[in-house]
Ligand SMILES: [Zn+2]
């Protein structure tokens with residue numbers, strides 16, 4: 001069990017399983033939403049419990065982005081009927097998790113250079129196999 005919460009603690013999160021590491025996305029939408037790269041901790045929908053004033057913004061035709069309606073802390077990105085991509089910073093225990101991969105690496109801010117030997121996937125390669133937003137560059 002991994003527990004977490006937003007800044008104001010009105011939203012409480014509980015995970016009974018997760019990916020065991022975080023991913024980073026440098027796409028234009030993630031940069032705008034988070035101020036830079038967005039980090040995500042993936043967890044199956046059935047293993048995520050969220051309580052509190054969760055607000056959802058429909059950020060594209062296939063996905064939503066959730067945040068606390070009281071303090072604005074970002075909570076997750078989720079494709080329709082898909083897994084949750086949660087903000088790792090919500091969970092104190094996520095501090096020790098490794099970086100598993102980066103996507104949209106060719107769109108990254110110059111100041112965002114992550115260490116390690118993880119896979120680095122450029123936009124065209126990622127978009128060949130996944131839903132994406134037209135013109136997101
Ligand atoms: Zn909050």
Ligand SMILES: [Zn+2]
Pocket residue numbers: 025026027028029030031038
């Ligand atoms: Zn993204």
